[in-house]
Ligand SMILES: C[S@@+](CC[C@H](N)C(=O)[O-])C[C@H]1O[C@@H](n2cnc3c(N)ncnc32)[C@H](O)[C@@H]1O
Ligand code: SF4
């Protein structure tokens with residue numbers, strides 16, 4: 001039985017993202033199919049009304065958790081540098097097996113998944129089959145296939161492969177308009193190379209005759225780059241469709257050991273949209289409910305042993321949704337230390 005509170009639970013959607021879109025991006029959205037628009041409508045409406053589909057709207061598939069960079073703010077870097085256990089053991093790194101990936105996509109299509117994002121912790125362009133995986137998802141009818149990338153490997157050859165495969169959204173992470181600051185945040189990267197890769201995309205897309213992928217460059221706003229967004233927009237606005245910044249999530253605190261972790265004040269009447277929108281599958285099949293469960297403390301299933309549609313509605317998943325619906329998200333340990341509810345508070349001020 002759910003004990004609903006008297007006050008309406010608020011379910012903020014994408015509240016920590018701030019973006020400037022150019023005309024191309026505005027028209028791009030308008031030109032999408034009715035299916036796409038329906039999926040975007042559900043993305044906003046389903047969590048607000050706690051509507052649960054047969055499967056998630058978006059499946060995040062971590063094609064690899066390997067990475068060519070060591071960005072200090074990234075949870076992956078912290079996990080590795082500090083040897084923090086994940087799902088109770090040392091983090092295993094690797095690449096998704098293509099046959100397993102195909103099975104996941106087939107199941108996703110059967111349960112009505114509309115979008116797949118091909119990364120979580122790691123750099124998707126390190127997977128040798130990335131373009132083939134994108135093509136497979138597109139051929140099976142996934143409406144929105146997207147990746148986040150640090151962009152270092154997205155040279156002309158790879159970019160052409162991704163465009164040809166039908167990638168819908170190419171989202172670059174690039175944390176400062178200034179070389180020195182950038183290379184101090186994106187450790188192991190090369191400012192000039194990535195800028196050149198990003199600047200090439202528009203003409204390659206034009207050459208292909210396609211209007212996909214939609215492109216975005218975003219920075220995570222931190223103390224090192226807090227006053228740089230204006231210059232950031234100037235640097236990229238002619239080259240990509242969207243320039244954006246997102247809130248920094250303090251992973252060191254979130255990942256800290258045991259009870260030394262930050263205990264946050266409970267925010268009244270919050271429920272997390274991700275529980276009705278997304279599901280995450282790691283390269284080796286572990287399933288978690290959200291982007292914030294970095295240490296995989298709330299694993300809801302194993303895609304190597306169970307069907308995704310069964311995991312989506314199983315007891316453990318239902319339990320976390322119920323706690324959120326009754327205004328009691330704080331009773332779930334990972335949610336009690338998560339900063340997602342606080343982003344909502346900031347929005348209201
Ligand atoms: C973990 S990365 C994986 C994909 C790819 N390697 C990349 O850098 O885009 C996904 C996104 O998380 C962002 N990110 C990394 N650390 C973060 C933090 N502490 N808070 C918020 N976002 C963060 C990155 O900038 C990137 O846009
Ligand atoms: S490139 Fe992406 S995954 Fe790799 S360390 Fe940086 S933010 Fe993390």
Ligand code: SF4
Pocket residue numbers: 272273274275289290291292293329334335338339340341
């Ligand atoms: S930890 Fe809880 S509140 Fe935070 S993103 Fe995950 S489900 Fe949402």
